Amino acid sequence: MVPPIEPSAPDDVSPEDGGTATPVAWGPATGVGSLPGTDPAEALRLVTGELPDFPHQAELPDRGPGADLIGRSAALLVDLAVELTPAGWRLVPRAGVDLRRARELLARDLDALHEVAEGYAGPWKLQAAGPWTLAAGLERTRGDRAVVDAGARRDLAQSLTEGLAAHVADVVARVPGARVVVQLDEPSVPAVLQGALPTASGFGRLPAVEASVVEQELAAVVAALPVPVVVHCCASRAPLELFRSAGAAAVSFDLGLVQDLDPIGAAVEAGVHLLPGVVPGTDASLPAPKATASRVQAWWRELGFPADRLADAVTLTPACGLAGATPGYARTAMAHVREAARYLRPE
DSSP states (O other): OOOOOOOOOTTTTTEEEEEOOOOOOOOSSOOOOOOOOSSSHHHHHHHHHHOSSOOOBBOGGGOTTTTSHHHHTTTTSSSSSEETTEEEEEEEOOOOOOHHHHHHHHHHHHHHHHHHHOOOOOEEEEEEOOHHHHHHHHHHHHHSBBOOOOHHHHHHHHHHHHHHHHHHHHHHOOOOOOEEEEEEEEETTTHHHHHBBBOOTSSSSSOOHHHHHHHHHHHHHHHHSHHHHHEEESSSTTOOHHHHTTOOOEEEEGGGGOOEEEEEHHHHHHTTTEEEEEEOSOOOOOOOOOHHHHHHHHHHHHHHHOOGGGGHBBBBBBOOOOOOHHHHHHHHHHHHHHHHHHTOOOO
């Protein structure tokens, strides 16, 4: 069992101001995480070229097992091991070849980071599966998904938090000027809340988990990480109010899927940063960047906030990861959100 981790104050908390966090310097546009391709250095050059004010660590699932969301995140775990089975990733007593491969891929990403971005200074985003999505994506050694076992969830969350903190330190060691934020990807949370996750057999559904439990366990991870946390969910019915209540510094979502504006308004009032996804994650015909900016401005007016607050309150992104897109579209999508963000600044 992984020992409990005590929450630590984020880097942007100043002891002189009584512990009040200073604002995070979010960039105007960034990516969600995944990209097509298999070369981490090439992917980083693309990201830093197209999103120079707020790059993100590129995830490349085309490299195969261990580069996918669950395998990559499991490579961060401390004192816990996984292996790949025909049904997916599973917790096991000892590390084997599958986990070694996932960790080697992560190490190559860090090598590429040092090669491409050593002199960078500014906000830099890392991504990993959040505790609920990781627990939903891992099977126990004997039994169903780890998400049904409170003890397994606790161990996973503590191990993930410890591993992510170490990963942040590894990134900063290679890019000393990086002001790291961590994005927790939680696409499985709506299914967890609705009781929509299938059992291991596929013939049933796992019971729903109460929202208060989901919030409490997510909040423990957010509070324990040493840097600001973005919680991302591009699924429909993303529980943005839950993410805000769990202490997220920012929430990331598909703008086209959000019907209820009240949680967005509450987040803005609470000082939570917004990362709305404004272009599809797969190949599509895009409007002019100015038209996308106009859409965001109209949405902001509907929220009822002053126009001069918009540029500082949002960071534009694609709606979801770009791993399913062609390389040309991935580049276009990143350039599009960067250019659209320019129109949000008051002249």
